[in-house]
Amino acid sequence: MIFKLFQQTLLRNYLFGSFVAVVIVGTTFITQTLHITQHDLDLLLIILFISLVTMVSCEWIVFQVHLQPIRQAFNDHANLNTLKNAYLRTLSFPILTFGRIMLPHFIGLAIPSSLLALLFIYLEKLSIPYSYIGFAWVGAFLIALIHGVIEFLLTTRAIKPLLEEIKKQTMTKYNIDLSLEDYVLLSIRKKFFFSILFIGIFPILLFSLATYIYLVQSYPEIINDYWQWSLTIILIVSAIAIYFSHLLTREVEVPMKQLQQGMQHVQTGKIEYLQGYYSDEFSSLIAGFNHMASSIQEKAKLNEELLESFYTVFAATLDARDPYTAGHSIRVAEFAVEIGEEIGLTIQELDLLRKSALLHDIGKIGVRDDVLLKDGKLTEEEFYQIKQHPSIGADILNRINPKNAMISLIPGVKYHHERYDGKGYPEGLSGESIPTFGRILAVADAYDAMTSDRPYRKGMDSNMALTIIEKGKGTQWDPHYAQLFIDIMNRKE
Known part of the structure; x- marks a missing residue:
């Protein structure tokens, strides 16, 4: 039941991501930037439909391969190794989903549509410049990128009930808690860094491409000046995005490392208080850790006193x-x-x-x-x-x-x-x-x-x-x- 719900959730996420990326962004990009006849638009839609069939077929095959280790965990005869592999595959599913969007999804759409468009242009059935195919590749890549990011974030949320169920099965059958193992498949540094880059650079790239296509059709004489101006803006925005992503990532990474080191010290029995001067939620986390450390020290001291009493009581028992x-x-x-x-x-x-x-x-x-x-x-x-x-x-x-x-x-x-x-x-x-x-x-x-x-x-x-x-x-x-x-x-x- 849990596995079936997981598949349904992934399907809903895929349809939502496709709607946002392809229907809203992609359709707006095509209809608002290209000046083409109704005949060419109809032919492009036919090409797009054929390419979508190819894309869905390729993506469905890869999706089933990604899903197979998880499906095996919900077999009545699943052993410990199967459950561990399923848990790890579920954790990595958001990354696999992003990769699936950027490879079989994007390639499965871009290659057939490009080949068909080239064929129709060659046969003079489609009256658009060959250069538009290059623009289509760039636009398709940007649309696939936004689709991939949406899918990554939605899948990260969707895997949680599945992880809980696999963990529950492993505890019931083998008394092993899979969540105690250390899994770092994608560091928080990379998540923050690329998320901020995406938010900062993606809109300006998409806008620059749409503007270029619009201007090349309406005002071709200013294209050279446009590119000089556009590239300058893109470089400045990229530099700002990289700098701010570095600053924000460091703001999150430093207290995270502090907490990680504190936990490692607790595991080795060396309990130390953390010194942190933060004005956000990390202040509560550091304070919570220090309260936990204080409680552990008090309990350790009490246990030591009880153990010491044990030796004294035994000696007194003999004396008695x-x-x-x-x-x-x-x-x-x-x-x-x-x-x-x-x-x-x-x-x-x-x-x-x-x-x-x-x-x-x-x-x-x-x-x-x-x-x-x-x-x-x-x-x-x-x-x-x-x-x-x-x-x-x-x-x-x-x-x-x-x-x-x-x-x-x-x-x-x-x-x-x-x-x-x-x-x-x-x-x-x-x-x-x-x-x-x-x-x-x-x-x-x-x-x-x-x-x-x-x-x-x-x-x-x-x-x-x-x-x-x-x-x-x-x-x-x-x-x-x-x-x-x-x-x-x-x-x-």
Whole structure:
């Protein structure tokens, strides 16, 4: 139904454009400028009719070719590629329409009419000068040009319901929004530039041609003076039209580029306010963009605060289960960040390290209370359950969406109990094969565990813990990170 309505709209547009260009402009041009007999006029109309049949035939063939990809989209078996091609062809239809008017339409009319006119002049059936055929070509070109511009503008409006329908089909069948892709088939710069040139130059060209034909029949003696005057006027008008089209195009292009760059920054996460000093509708557009940017920044800040709360809440959840380890994750995060700063991690890397530390024991949520909170020595089976908490923690984070927000935290959570000599858990990794965050957290976690009080023992003092870390360099802990931590703590002392 939509496709049928589209075809009907194109037909109405074509008839309207033809009426304006051919009937109004063309007929006025012929009847008001040519001084010919009724016999010649009748013969010219016959030639014109035959040429119109040829023109319509040529144009109809090209029109069907242009329409074919769109027609296929309204087949029940249309696939994604067919719908994409139809969408792109529909977008380009105004340009194709203009080209169709300027080629098969214009050529299909001009060539048959010229050949027939030459034949009748040669057979002395038509008493007009051969030069009139040249004037007819120029006039036909100008008439085709105005017809093409009218069709272009009307078709630009006609394609919108069709684009919406194809987009709707693609969303329904494949959940793909075709309008999100970037389509620039004809830049706004070219639209403005050629539109202003057309408005400025077309009337003067048509008037100059009509005046020349009128004068050559009535006052041939002044033709040379006329051409000097006419060409001067045409050149001046053309220069003014080109200059003003450049100025107006720039007035539109500059804020458009500003908005485009602003949108690109939003896509990359770099949100900046636009500075624009305009007194037209672009002022509202710039202000609207800045309001949008402000809203996005506020929501991004809120999301960041919520995410930060997420890490703190998880750490507090662990503290609530085991009050004897209260504050452990926060302290480990502080120690880990100090090591990270010492080795020159970036601000973004330090942030990820801190978050990894806050969540490093999240897997203990999956350990039974009677095991996690046991005062005495753990059995082998109970210790096996405790050793599962890094893998449980990694699995928990892996289930959280969006995954890209958590994936960078998993290495620290999963591997903070690996040993440098390969005797750790859960995978028994060794040396440099242990992720960096895992090696850093192993040092920070061990120190806080040794210096914290437990129900079954009192925490040891800092010097003793550092001595143990010193002895464990290269076996239990990464020697480089262990030494850095020792140096940091000694500086504090």
